[in-house]
Amino acid sequence: MNLAAGRAIVPALPPVRGRLTADAPLAPLVWFKSGGAAEWLFEPADIDDLCDFLAGLDPEIPVMGLGLGSNLIVRDGGVPGVVVRLGKPFATVERLDATTLRCGGGASGILVSSAARDAGIAGVEFLRSIPGTVGGFVRMNGGAYGREVKDILIEAEVVLRSGERKTLALADLGYTYRHSALPEGAIVVSATFRGHPGEPAAIQSEMDRIASEREASQPLRSKTGGSTFKNPDGHKAWQLVDQAGCRGLKIGDAQVSEKHTNFLLNLGGASSAQIEALGEEVRRRVKEKSGVTLEWEIQRVGIQP
């Protein structure tokens, strides 16, 4: 925020039809339940509202997408600029043909996989186990059980930082493991996924199998950010963390999960600084023990206070 003569200068923001909130706390909106506020939180009414807003917004102001915050540490000083959260108007799933769905950027993995089951479309079951939105899946190349978004994505529709609406083909997204080349400040408003024909009952039993495997192996009801580190080539991150003696390691109320050592937990009152410091300590110990440098999978956004 700019300061002149000790007073904040609030930039004039374009008018919106959705909801625009100043100084909006983000902790309630993310899985870790920690961190500061967004300078502005924008929940657009529809795609045109988002396009018009971004087209009229000072290009200097940073813009970031937010889904369910299931892979995010929001730093305690908050996020400068505008955080765009796609709510109910974007939680849609539309059947295009026998094996293809167009899904809104705010649709959850459970909604997409359930709609695919009802439409007799197999191959999308893995999204049942990833607690995020289509926007986050496309950005992160989310995956589980041997499949990832790049295996089912045909194209994604985005609104660029300039406000221009654009369709990106699979090849444009430059996918690698848990990474995409989504342009800076672009918001994913929909994605087209293709599976293959399947029996709804068989699809449901695959979804049930995935859900119960998850339940057994991950701390699903905790304040967490999912897998903290990417699996380095030839290694499992959880194993390296375990071998470095970090199972259960704590800084304040931040702890390495006992159940799954690639998950960090907020046991209650941890700050984002404590959670991030714990992650860095794990990286240090793993490097010392095994020589491997772990790379963060969790996105860390915002500023330190």
Ligand SMILES: Cc1cc2nc3c(=O)[nH]c(=O)nc-3n(C[C@H](O)[C@H](O)[C@H](O)COP(=O)(O)OP(=O)(O)OC[C@H]3O[C@@H](n4cnc5c(N)ncnc54)[C@H](O)[C@@H]3O)c2cc1C
């Ligand atoms: C219990 C648990 C289990 C998990 N298991 C898995 C797993 O098996 N596999 C896996 O891949 N991940 C897993 N995750 C991590 C997480 O669910 C995924 O990364 C998911 O894709 C994040 O989606 P989200 O919508 O919540 O995104 P967020 O966490 O809100 O954001 C993640 C990133 O995506 C960007 N983003 C979000 N929405 C948009 C949008 N509309 N447009 C542009 N950018 C956007 C954000 O800016 C940020 O960079 C797990 C997390 C938890 C808590």
